[in-house]
Amino acid sequence: MMKGKVVHLGLFGLGMVGGGIVELLSRKKGKKDHHKFILEKIVVKHLDKERSVPVPSHLLTTDPREILANPEIDTVVEVMGGISPAKEIILEALKRGKNVITANKAVLARAGSEIFKQALDSDCYLGVRASNIATYRLIESLIFSPFQFEKLIGVFNGTCNYILTEMEKRGEDFSPILKKAQEIGYAEQNPSDDIDGYDTAHKLIVLLGLALGYFPPLDSLFMEGIRRISHQDILFAKELGYRIKLLAVARREDNELEARIHPALLPWGRGLAGLDGIENGIELRDEVGVEIGMQAPGAGKYPTATAILEDLVSVAQGRKLIYPQPKRYLTLKRMGQIKTKYYLRFNALDEAGVLAKISGVLGDHNISIKSVLQKGENKKPPGVVPVIMLTHQAKEDDIQSALRKIDNLRVVKGKSLLIRVEQGIL
Amino acid sequence: MMKGKVVHLGLFGLGMVGGGIVELLSRKKGKKDHHKFILEKIVVKHLDKERSVPVPSHLLTTDPREILANPEIDTVVEVMGGISPAKEIILEALKRGKNVITANKAVLARAGSEIFKQALDSDCYLGVRASNIATYRLIESLIFSPFQFEKLIGVFNGTCNYILTEMEKRGEDFSPILKKAQEIGYAEQNPSDDIDGYDTAHKLIVLLGLALGYFPPLDSLFMEGIRRISHQDILFAKELGYRIKLLAVARREDNELEARIHPALLPWGRGLAGLDGIENGIELRDEVGVEIGMQAPGAGKYPTATAILEDLVSVAQGRKLIYPQPKRYLTLKRMGQIKTKYYLRFNALDEAGVLAKISGVLGDHNISIKSVLQKGENKKPPGVVPVIMLTHQAKEDDIQSALRKIDNLRVVKGKSLLIRVEQGIL
Numbered sequence A, B: 001m002m003k004g005k006v007v008h009l010g011l012f013g014l015g016m017v018g019g020g021i022v023e024l025l026s027r028k029k030g031k032k033d034h035h036k037f038i039l040e041k042i043v044v045k046h047l048d049k050e051r052s053v054p055v056p057s058h059l060l061t062t063d064p065r066e067i068l069a070n071p072e073i074d075t076v077v078e079v080m081g082g083i084s085p086a087k088e089i090i091l092e093a094l095k096r097g098k099n100v101i102t103a104n105k106a107v108l109a110r111a112g113s114e115i116f117k118q119a120l121d122s123d124c125y126l127g128v129r130a131s132n133i134a135t136y137r138l139i140e141s142l143i144f145s146p147f148q149f150e151k152l153i154g155v156f157n158g159t160c161n162y163i164l165t166e167m168e169k170r171g172e173d174f175s176p177i178l179k180k181a182q183e184i185g186y187a188e189q190n191p192s193d194d195i196d197g198y199d200t201a202h203k204l205i206v207l208l209g210l211a212l213g214y215f216p217p218l219d220s221l222f223m224e225g226i227r228r229i230s231h232q233d234i235l236f237a238k239e240l241g242y243r244i245k246l247l248a249v250a251r252r253e254d255n256e257l258e259a260r261i262h263p264a265l266l267p268w269g270r271g272l273a274g275l276d277g278i279e280n281g282i283e284l285r286d287e288v289g290v291e292i293g294m295q296a297p298g299a300g301k302y303p304t305a306t307a308i309l310e311d312l313v314s315v316a317q318g319r320k321l322i323y324p325q326p327k328r329y330l331t332l333k334r335m336g337q338i339k340t341k342y343y344l345r346f347n348a349l350d351e352a353g354v355l356a357k358i359s360g361v362l363g364d365h366n367i368s369i370k371s372v373l374q375k376g377e378n379k380k381p382p383g384v385v386p387v388i389m390l391t392h393q394a395k396e397d398d399i400q401s402a403l404r405k406i407d408n409l410r411v412v413k414g415k416s417l418l419i420r421v422e423q424g425i426l
Helices: A016-026 A086-095 A105-121 A136-144 A158-170 A174-183 A198-212 A231-239 A301-316 A354-364 A396-407 B016-026 B086-095 B105-121 B136-144 B158-170 B174-183 B198-212 B231-239 B301-316 B354-364 B396-407
Strands: A006-012 A036-043 A075-078 A099-102 A149-155 A242-253 A256-267 A279-286 A291-297 A339-349 A369-374 A384-391 A417-421 B006-012 B036-043 B075-078 B099-102 B149-155 B242-253 B256-267 B279-286 B291-297 B339-349 B369-374 B384-391 B417-421
Touching: A006 A016, A006 A086, A006 A301, A016 A036, A016 A301, A075 A086, A075 A301, A086 A099, A086 A105, A099 A105, A099 A301, A105 A198, A136 A198, A136 A279, A136 A291, A136 B136, A136 B301, A149 A198, A158 A174, A158 A231, A158 A242, A158 A279, A198 A242, A198 A256, A231 A242, A231 A339, A231 A384, A231 A417, A301 B136, A339 A354, A339 A396, A354 A369, A354 A384, A354 A396, B006 B016, B006 B086, B006 B301, B016 B036, B016 B301, B075 B086, B075 B301, B086 B099, B086 B105, B099 B105, B099 B301, B105 B198, B136 B198, B136 B279, B136 B291, B149 B198, B158 B174, B158 B231, B158 B242, B158 B279, B198 B242, B198 B256, B231 B242, B231 B339, B231 B384, B231 B417, B339 B354, B339 B396, B354 B369, B354 B384, B354 B396
Parallel strands: A006 A036, A006 A075, A075 A099, A256 A417, B006 B036, B006 B075, B075 B099, B256 B417
Antiparallel strands: A149 A242, A149 A279, A242 A256, A279 A291, A291 B291, A339 A384, A339 A417, A369 A384, B149 B242, B149 B279, B242 B256, B279 B291, B339 B384, B339 B417, B369 B384
């Protein structure tokens, strides 16, 4: 019913995702027969590496110019990863009038404005579905909707969610579970990108860029990973009716944008709190209160390759790039100004008057306590017990000052832990 | 960044949704300023009815030709509802080269092929997002994906979900809860469309039509509503670890399609089983195992009007209709051939040997029992107790024959109840 079109492809990268794309392109699908995708060239790092899919050797090259300078190639698929030279390749391809499809959230998070501007200037299609595979199905709605989003929360990192789920399930702390995750390939040898929140931040920035036309600078976002979460905290949270997730939170109020990534307590039993293992999910509410939730895989060969293929169909269809009018007037809220609820864990001496001292400091900082959980004696150090408090809504600056004071109290040992508490949307 | 375009609109219907559209169109949105939507005419039934939004009287007419025959109007929005004359208006508008945006799932479920064919023949945009507001964000992915869906389950009717949730919460039976739902406007005075499954069937048919290019005929679908579900069944299901939902189920295997609507037990604690009140949701898995879930409102002024506005932006963007190559070779599986698990409730005499007799008949029909729940004595009729059985996977034909035999046993009183048991996908 749609008119068939021939798309001539240049592929950068032949790892897991690149291999998946080659595999999919070679599979004939009835419903796609009217479009034809011809893979003209693949740029790889090493010509003689063993591949998971059979690829004729004449397709392989190590020279990017064999794609970029070839006028026959109208569409570039970039799945090589990394910042450089991926960024330069994407921009160069667009400048030469080629459509670009990329899975590279790290590049988009850092150079999204520049890349989208170039795509619009060159009147090229820029496909970024694969950069946010768990959420891209909502993006068009975010752009097309007459209503702007008001709040979104997301679990965007499968590695963190897997680690937190396993910590809960096995009753172990962060380090041994991370090690196991590395052994089975669910975490990288250098896991920082995932567990310190960068990957989540990249995805949130791309999402905001697509929804608002504004890519907040990576280093302006508050970002805290999951390294400090203990198995104990997971248990305490559970006792209080919550589950701990690494959460991306964004909230828009008029022209002010709040965007942050950190572990958070979410109420048990609904929505994102229910995500287990490597699953990803998002919940969002727009300014008239319409609420949507979505769960989908956040990584993997087929999900990613599928997202790329969907963008290829868009190219074949002659789709124009959709992109909102940039909102350059948006300002990013300073973290100290945000208001939320808090889970606080203090390591306190097991003696009379401790609660009064801690809650006195909190009171002095306008922080009111919702509930207190005081647990039996800890093993080490002796005489020290964990005291857990849930606060009512408070200002981040106030909490941070209060914690500095509390950590200096004689009756408190070691650094106190703070985890923010968020409401699910659904 | 996108070039602005002027769209001239004709609106059919000025009820809740129509009023919402008028309201939204009158709100200026920064990100939509580059497109202009001019409402030229509104066809209503009664000129002098009181409206929730102020509309200049010169815009109103009762004569459809004032829109259809006006060459200035390039886009028709149909939110009048009902089958006729909505169907004729949609087809006539398309024949005259006008884009059509409709929320009318009842018409699409009955005449989807004809309407899509006309839109393609006339090279017009046909926007149907508002006909499936809980799921339309996934539709494009269903069409664009290189993989076909393998299974989907959905909770598509807010009225039924509200009634089932309230039955559970209040411990009351179907009839009094329906009455309350009618009083607060969550159920129609004639509730059959919702509670007997028609609305769910319409949405499933449209979804399948968009995903597969094949709109299964409404009367070929197995459809069973929620009238026979008792509060007792909800309790028994809970005891067994399940929750009862009115479910749409579709499964595609090669060229065979299974599509059915009926109450179903879903395992507690995840996905659609967690939907409360008027919420809608869907879960689906494609042929390579990628799983997606989505929750969203299934009705309401703003969600529906928003979906319409998103289609209007598509029109302004010059989007072409996307529609899969029709799969006319699909065959619909006969209900008797499906295989699933079953919850069976028998009203049995409270005497020795009853279980043996019932399970004997089941065994004769190749149905094996997974678990049995026998409850204390019922109030009425005296001496009769409910016996609940969960079966392993069995064939629908076998279950139906077995139930006919069992209902004729001396020890069984009244008609036994069967509820199918489905696995959630997520």
